[in-house]
Amino acid sequence: MYNVFDLIGRYTPLIKCICIESRKGLMIAILSRFLFIPAFYFTAKKGGQGWMIMLTSVLGLTNGHLTVCVLTTAPKGYKGPEANALGNLLVAFLLGGIFSGVTLDWLWLIGKGW
Numbered sequence: 001m002y003n004v005f006d007l008i009g010r011y012t013p014l015i016k017c018i019c020i021e022s023r024k025g026l027m028i029a030i031l032s033r034f035l036f037i038p039a040f041y042f043t044a045k046k047g048g049q050g051w052m053i054m055l056t057s058v059l060g061l062t063n064g065h066l067t068v069c070v071l072t073t074a075p076k077g078y079k080g081p082e083a084n085a086l087g088n089l090l091v092a093f094l095l096g097g098i099f100s101g102v103t104l105d106w107l108w109l110i111g112k113g114w
Contacts, residue, residue: 001053002060009064013072020069029066033059067094 013019020026036059043051071090075083 001057002063005057005060006064009061009066010068012061012065013068018065020066021073023073026066026069026073029062030070033062033066 020029036055039055040052043055071087071094074090075086078086
């Protein structure tokens with residue numbers, strides 16, 4: 001469900017009324033995702049499987065949406081080579097995060113004795 005809603009979230013910024021273009025709005029939206037930590041914790045302790053699927057879906061949706069919003073909004077305040085360098089830096093950090101996530105996921109599986 002995470003990957004499906006991440007894909008859907010990558011296309012939601014095409015709807016102009018929900019595309020976040022202000023840097024302050026993006027920062028608030030990104031920092032508010034920390035609220036998922038206690039939500040997942042309490043859902044794992046007391047909630048059911050349906051609530052966990054719903055939380056995972058919303059996490060994927062916000063991940064896709066905010067990734068596209070940040071990658072398209074951040075370089076707008078800069079000119080020419082600076083915007084290009086910032087775009088390259090954003091993509092490098094995105095790929096670094098994906099790589100580290102995959103690596104830690106494999107370490108998790110190896111630690112379980114698979």
